[in-house]
């Protein structure tokens with residue numbers, strides 16, 4: 465994620481801001497230009513400072529769930545992110561509204577990266593077969609006694625609204641013995657399954673992917689049953705980024721994909737802040753890094769990794785000073801780095817941008 469500045473006097477802005485604290489002007493995000501800018505009423509539409517054309521807010525702005533702009537003269541009422549929503553919770557229930565707003569913050573951050581990587585992103589209306597859609601569902605919409613299961617099926621991502629409830633998500637994290645569980649992590653993981661379909665299977669990368677992640681033709685249902693019955697093999701950290709990644713090659717890909725998105729998003733922000741890591745106690749300089757890498761422009765994963773490892777050690781240490789858990793409770797083994805390398809090459813390839 466990048467930082468933004470207001471046209472007023474360079475006031476620093478964040479991705480979700482809808483109003484500048486310095487000048488009081490309303491703000492809207494232009495996804496294609498990747499700019500957050502001042503918008504003012506002009507006739508029956510909005511003018512966006514520094515950008516041609518007539519604009520309006522995405523229809524989800526009425527729910528305080530989106531600050532993105534859409535062309536006022538187009539047919540789409542929803543922005544490039546929100547038009548992928550197939551089902552949303554019943555917003556007349558006040559609790560649902562606040563949980564759904566949180567889910568949308570994560571979903572917009574996911575789409576920021578999808579757009580920066582210029583990955584294929586048809587909606588299910590544009591292409592029922594290869595399109596991407598989201599159902600964000602509350603448990604009360606389910607038959608009695610059933611809970612919504614977060615998951616992916618042929619481009620349809622289901623997110624349990626309950627995962628937006630901090631207490632409930634933390635309860636599940638503890639019950640599952642996971643070191644990390646976030647809404648954004650869920651979105652990044654599930655969309656990893658979608659991009660396996662698009663970029664690996666449809667992109668002619670099956671053999672190359674199997675060489676790195678293993679053979680996904682292994683019975684998926686049986687693999688998950690085994691994982692939940694026996695847990696991960698004791699030596700999983702030598703081979704996988706998480707215990708769950710050891711369940712099946714599809715889960716390994718989705719977990720590693722999510723990690724890759726964590727990395728590039730965080731490295732971009734560290735660069736936006738001009739961060740450099742140079743611990744005085746590190747005489748050998750093993751943890752020194754000038755974080756000046758644009759992860760969206762690097763042909764190789766190496767400069768990203770060289771920034772990532774010192775950055776995560778520093779951020780984890782800062783979190784511990786605040787009594788907070790590690791922001792990045794993971795260790796990247798050599799095989800995991802090779803998997804990340806595969807995903808970096810996959811999203812950087814020209815194929816990724818013409819598929820779908």
Ligand SMILES: [Zn+2]
Pocket residue numbers: 470471472473475484485486487488489
């Ligand atoms: Zn301003």
Ligand SMILES: [Zn+2]
Pocket residue numbers: 522523524525529530531532542543544545546547
């Ligand atoms: Zn929107």
